[in-house]
Amino acid sequence: MKKCLSLLTLLLSLSVWSQARHPQDQYSIEAGYGMGISGHPATVGFSHFEVGFRYMVDEFWGIKFDFGSDRFRMGDNPELGSDYKRYSFQGVHNLGRTLKIADKMGSNINLLAHGGLGYSSLKSVIRGGTDNIGSVIVGLTPQFRMSNSLAITLDASYILNFTQHYNFDGLHPPKGDNKGLNSFTGHLFTASVGLTYYFGKNKSDADWR
Incomplete structure (x- = not known):
């Protein structure tokens, strides 16, 4: 929790710095909660949390820094499980603008695609050891605008x-x-619902990102 609060404080500081330097640019803070579905052995944990900072360079492209946390426990043996945390740097593409979703479905609906590289840690509950992992992440984020500064988001990654x-x-x-103790390729899927709060200039139907 302390790490999450520290990261959120850092993201807030970055947003204030960006506002001072680029008052006409789009940047936002986002947070979400949902579920994680692990790879082998497969299990579902409704303890996924994520928070991030996004900066849109223009109407189509941007960058994103984010943190995600998941807690997996085996249902038949709660002593088995792991705690998974990830930190990533991603590119963001405004698919809504590319596909002209606003023209087809209304200006309050948008879709973002994101993907990039990151570092993850997986801590074993029973062993106590921590696995340091390199990761790749891709995802889609539908957005539903509630006001000029606030949007409800769904994310699948x-x-x-x-x-x-x-x-x-x-x-x-x-x-x-x-495989023994050698490294291998693992995977997981996350789905969440959350909020995005925008900072900067007043946003209209034409320039919402």
Whole structure:
């Protein structure tokens, strides 16, 4: 929780700095809550949390810094499980503007695509060790504008871990699968609902990002 608060404070500081330097640009803070679906062994955890800062360079492209947290526990054995945290830097594309969604479905609906690289940590509950992981993330974010400064968001993201050592139950893969303690490719899926708050200039139907 302390790390989350520290990250949120940093993002707020960045937003204030951006407003001072680029008052006419679009930037926002976003947060969401939902579920994570792990790879092997598969389990669903309704404890996914994410927070991020996004800066749109123009009407089509932007960048995003975000943090995500998930808690996985095996239903038949709660002593098995893992705590997963990720930090990522992503590019963002305004698909809504590219596909002209506003013309077809109304100006209060938009769609963003995002993807990038990150660092993740997976802590084993039973072993106590922490796995340091490189990851790739891609996702889609539908947006529903409530006002000029506030939007409800849905997000669906897929994360690929390409240097994972623990399974999501907190145990190493069996040596019989020819993986042993070597790194392997893991994956998980997250789905969340949240809010995005925009800072900067007054936004109209024509320039909402």
